[in-house]
Amino acid sequence: MQLPIKAILVFHAAARAGSISRAAEDLSVTPSAVSQQIQLLETQLGVSLLTKAGRGVALTEAGERYFSMISEQIERIEEATGTIRGFRSVTTLTIRATPTLSNKWLLPRLGALLDQHPDLEVRLDGTNEPTDFNQELVDIELRHGNGRWPGLFVEGIAEEQFIPVCAPCYAAPGSLRVDDLPNHRLIHSVKSQAQWATWFQLAEVAPGERWRRVMFDRSHMAIDAAVRGMGIALESTLMMEDELKSGRLVCPVAAAPELRIVTQWIVCPRDHLRQKKVRLFLDWLRTERDVWQAAQVGVRF
CATH class of the missing domain: 3.40.190.10 (Periplasmic binding protein-like II)
Structure with a gap:
């Protein structure tokens, strides 16, 4: 049986509002359209869900039970929909980097990247564990090691x-x-x-x-x-x-x-380099690296 999603949502709105007319206003439909969807759902379930109560409606025993069973899930769907709508224009870049590079070099500079690209959302995962790009949703990794990882794009950050x-x-x-x-x-x-x-x-x-x-x-x-x-x-x-x-x-x-x-390396599958957000990050990282290297010229310790 096909799940009557529309009818379920209409019933939830009417039960929450306690009124067919208020549910119709919330859903921007007519009261008769609300009534039709509720009748359709009652027919499919084989039980009565709502009964008239003065100028509004009240839940039957079966309606109360059904409403309590579906409310949490529908509210979570509404919340998720609102969240996605709010972040519709944001691009998320997931970076995995060693804890020391994250804390000591990347984090102090990251604010400038976000200021330059307000539509970019960054998730920074600070760990030494290498990424399994076939299993994990990581766009790019800054990995500690010797630079020998066959099958991946590898570029040293700096000497x-x-x-x-x-x-x-x-x-x-x-x-x-x-x-x-x-x-x-x-x-x-x-x-x-x-x-x-x-x-x-x-x-x-x-x-x-x-x-x-x-x-x-x-x-x-x-x-x-x-x-x-x-x-x-x-x-x-x-x-x-x-x-x-x-x-x-x-x-x-x-x-x-x-x-x-060189101990820190840029690592990712080569096809990730086609992603605009990855290219943007790499261009920024290389610029920051070049500025750092230029500042080291002539410095004696």
């Missing part, structure tokens, strides 16, 4: 410089020698591609068998720990932009060896 940093209250800029660092508490980002062991190899320093260290599984936690004076972290200038500019973090090592790698 990052990893430097030792600490709060100025812990050690002044340039006050330590490279071989001093093994004597200090070292902050480790355990998932980072830039590790202290690699940096010490570049510096030609043997750190010893036992280190004083504290470990975090997110780089933004390691950065915040360094700001709090907990020790010395090895982190990316891309992720520490605000902390370095404000002086909350400094490089305590004079003539620190340079460790430069």
Whole structure:
């Protein structure tokens, strides 16, 4: 049996209004059209739903039961319809990005993108879990890793410089020698591609068998720990932009060896590049990246 959607909605309006005429006004139809739809529904259900009560109508026992069963669903449909109508002109872009890139670099810039494109709605999913584009509704991902993901569009965001940093209250800029660092508490980002062991190899320093260290599984936690004076972290200038500019973090090592790698990548299926919202975001991201890179020229830590 075909579901009599129109008749159900008319009955709901009449039961809620308690009047055939008021329901007709709400629905912008005639009272006779309301009565016809209710009679059609009663015929299909085989029960009487409404009865006259003075100038209005009242629910029968079956009508009360039916009304209580359908009201929540109809109200949810009305709410959903109103929501979609209100967001009809908005385009939603879903971005997945690593927590540190989201918090430290993307979020401070995101307001400018939204101001430039008021019809763009952004959902930012901050996680290190890689996207399964066949199963998840993600438009574009900013992924941490080595850049080797066959079958996907992959583009490096920027080359990052990893430097030792600490709060100025812990050690002044340039006050330590490279071989001093093994004597200090070292902050480790355990998932980072830039590790202290690699940096010490570049510096030609043997750190010893036992280190004083504290470990975090997110780089933004390691950065915040360094700001709090907990020790010395090895982190990316891309992720520490605000902390370095404000002086909350400094490089305590004079003539620190340079460790430069790309760790953050733009990743998505190639067919996503045909979407206007994805191209818009990529153009904006590349511009922001170029501005950041230009600001790094000549900067010494």
